[in-house]
Amino acid sequence: xxxxxxxxVLTSLSHAFGQTDMSRKAFVxxxxxxxxxxxxxxxxxxPLKAFTVCLHFYTELSSTRGPNVLNWRALKYEVEGEVFTxxxxxx
Numbered sequence: 001x002x003x004x005x006x007x008x009v010l011t012s013l014s015h016a017f018g019q020t021d022m023s024r025k026a027f028v029x030x031x032x033x034x035x036x037x038x039x040x041x042x043x044x045x046x047p048l049k050a051f052t053v054c055l056h057f058y059t060e061l062s063s064t065r066g067p068n069v070l071n072w073r074a075l076k077y078e079v080e081g082e083v084f085t086x087x088x089x090x091x
Contacts, residue, residue, distance in 0.1 A: 029036045 027038045
């Protein structure tokens with residue numbers, strides 16, 4: 001019984017200090033909405049000086065406006081410079 005308890009504690013600690021792999025995950029919204037969103041939060045240990053977002057999305061929206069896929073102005077940091085979009089590097 002002690003071995004099982006030790007194993008469970010070690011297993012839970014390994015997940016507590018590791019990063020969560022979000023690859024192959026999807027957030028699906030079944031209908032178009034102005035109120036549906038996803039908010040990913042993290043605990044920062046150092047001040048944020050820069051960030052990079054790798055984003056792949058697919059939409060079937062029928063409206064003429066483009067989808068707002070990243071609200072970077074909602075970050076609690078002053079944004080300087082420009083946001084660049086690069087052509088798709090892979091299919």
